[in-house]
Amino acid sequence: MKSNFLIMRPLKNTNFCRMSSLNSNFSQSEAIKSYPIATQCFHPVRNFAFYELEKKSTLLKSFIMILLVMVSLCSCMQNKAIQGIAIKNGPEDRFFARAEKEFYSKKYDQAFILYNDYLAIYPKTPLAPAALMKIGAIYSVGNNYENARRSYKRLINEYPDSLFVPECTLNILATYYDEGRFDDVIEQAGMISDDRLYGSYIVRKHTIIGDAYLAGELPPDAVFSYSKAYRSATEIERKELILKIETAAAFLSPTEIVALYERLDNDTLKGSLLYQQGLSKFNERKYDDAKKALSILLTKYPGHEKFYSAQNLIEEINFQSQYNRYSIGCLLPISGENGIYGRKAERGIMLAVNRFTSQESITPINVILKDTESNDEKAALAVQELADENVAAMIGLGTVETIATKAQEKGIPVISLSGKENINEIGDFVFRNFLTTEMQVKKIVSYATEKLGLKRFAVLYPDEKYGITFMNTFWDEVLSYGGEIVGVESYDAHGGGDFADQIKKLAGLYYEIPEDLKKAGEMNNAITVYIKETYNLHIDARIADSIRKQVGYEKSDDKKLEDENQIGEKLDDEFTVDIEIKGVDLISGLHRIIYLNQDEISIVFSESENEEGEDAEVDEEPEAIVDFDAVFIPDGPEKVGLILPQLAFHDVKDVTLLGTNLWHSNRLIEMARQHVQGAIIPEVFFAESSFEMVREFVKTFEYAFDEKPGFIEAVAYDTAMILFELISRSDIGYRNAIKDELINMNGFWGVTGYTSFDEKGDPQKELYLLKIKGKKFLELDLN
Structure with a gap:
């Protein structure tokens, strides 16, 4: 390397x-x-x-x-x-x-x-x-x-x-x-x-x-x-x-500096080591570490050649660290095209100020609000104004790239309320606290595979950035859990309400089925029905297909069994042992194993062949071939509300419905009704949660603003509370220390659950999983 x-x-x-x-x-x-x-x-x-x-x-x-x-x-x-x-x-x-x-x-x-x-x-x-x-x-x-x-x-x-x-x-x-x-x-x-x-x-x-x-x-x-x-x-x-x-x-950590300092036996080298460490940490804006190293040099080695350079650096650190430690800047689009979101975030932050300052022995927090007007130039100017007012940190919503870039230049920590990918790559002072694509997909795929035991998935997605991003992320995550993607279809994100072609492709109804596959499907169905009626055992299509292949029954133009006698001959030659069949007992619901011998298989094959001859003249509509356990649809309630009834119309039934947090809308239940029942979605905030902290937040918010809080209000509230707690700590005296504490934070329990940040500034959250039942969203117990 x-x-x-x-x-x-x-x-x-x-x-x-x-x-x-x-x-x-x-x-x-x-x-x-x-x-x-x-x-x-x-x-x-x-x-x-x-x-x-x-x-x-x-x-x-x-x-x-x-x-x-x-x-x-x-x-x-x-x-x-x-x-x-x-x-x-x-x-x-x-x-x-x-x-x-x-x-x-x-x-x-x-x-x-x-x-x-x-x-x-x-x-x-x-x-x-x-x-x-x-x-x-x-x-x-x-x-x-x-x-x-x-x-x-x-x-x-x-x-x-x-x-x-x-x-x-x-x-x-x-x-x-x-x-x-x-x-x-x-x-x-x-x-x-x-x-x-x-x-x-x-x-x-x-x-x-x-x-x-x-x-x-x-x-x-x-x-x-x-x-x-x-x-x-x-x-x-x-x-x-x-x-x-x-x-x-310059490459040493503070811990390594201390260890080396003890090993060295020359004062000149010790002083040089301390000075270089101080200079390196100063350039990284890690002023606490820089000042510690330089102060030791000044105290212990007053005659060192770097003595006066160290003094100058400490003076510069003191100048750089001057800020109003109890001031937080908020850059929100109160007006403009994103005004509705900015006003939601403002309410969450206002409630956080009220809640935090109501505690005893808490220094009053000064929140400076700047309206970016949903405009990049206004946002850049607002960042400069907040820097001039020496705020300790900032919260930003909308025009996030401009806000993040300017905040990084000024060395001011900023937490962006944005799901925009890679925004935190602008620099180490940039964080985001929002619901991300990866978060949602990881939560829902882990639950579907580990808790529900689902293995085969289909994806129906809108052909635009949101849908494509979720489709690719979902696909990768399914594979990482050992699952399989068996069908992927896209539709025009701005098209009408007819999704028949896409659904038919997923269900195997769009293209004409070759004759040999039809025969195989009929035989699989015959085996499935026989086992169900005879043994009260349910097996899925894969087990039935495996039985047919094990006995050597393959229908094709160049290899075909001509009559019942040939079927028997095939079985006598190759099927000499019983086949182990695993399924679910239809009465107890428990897993059970049975064994089929060649006589039983011969009867099933024979009867299936006879029925094929009798029904040859009957022209029937093909049946849907649903070979997936769940279908994932990353779209909003208006489109999903049209898609779900059409899935049922085309016989795509008895599959688990998986969605994104956009499904968390009463409008979806109103449109899809019985067709959305049992759907599972991830969410970062659930106002009906049983957690006491959430219930108290909702109660206070409704009292103050006469409406229920949503996701943006909740995440803005938590973000403000995180910063308020950090800037009120007496051991944090530099903006860089705020940044470091955000990265090293063990976890903050708020109304949006558990929140921490990784070394890149990305949020790590424990999401809710919600299930639709009747006209309500219910919180799933994940324990």
């Missing part, structure tokens, strides 16, 4: 130079490919080597020439010629000088050949390890990592006393890093003891490990590795390590 973290390159000062400048000039010739020993990744030996060597008086003077070559390796990044290096004038030295000249001229093909020839001719000379290092350098530029490792390992194995061994060891780590094999970097580094290294080799080792941890999305381990490198680093190296630590710290 692609990492979300910045993949850091190793330090790029003179001690950590790389041959990236050679990449554009390198081409790997056939001659180079012919050599088996090479390396892909070159990390030149750093110029600190001469200093380290001077400290080791026990080394022989013969190594000075090797040391000078090492210095030249480091200078390769600057494309310097070989000047002032004391190379003896023997034939092997002149040979090596030729290779060096080609190398520094960036003629890597020729240099590669010469270095390999040198190794073949002079494998025991002091410059042989240097030749291997240069081979590695060339292969490094060619990104041939596997051969790079082979070359470095050869140097380590054949020249174990070489001064290049520590460098080769670390170069092997670097090749894994360059390949993106960060786990291998960490694993291999664990086998390299710091005791085998010295000086800046230790710095480089822990820096590469830190880079690998960061690229592997483990920033705490990255920071700790950088801190180990910091201990042995020079002043120049430390400055770059501080930058790396600050980069990694």
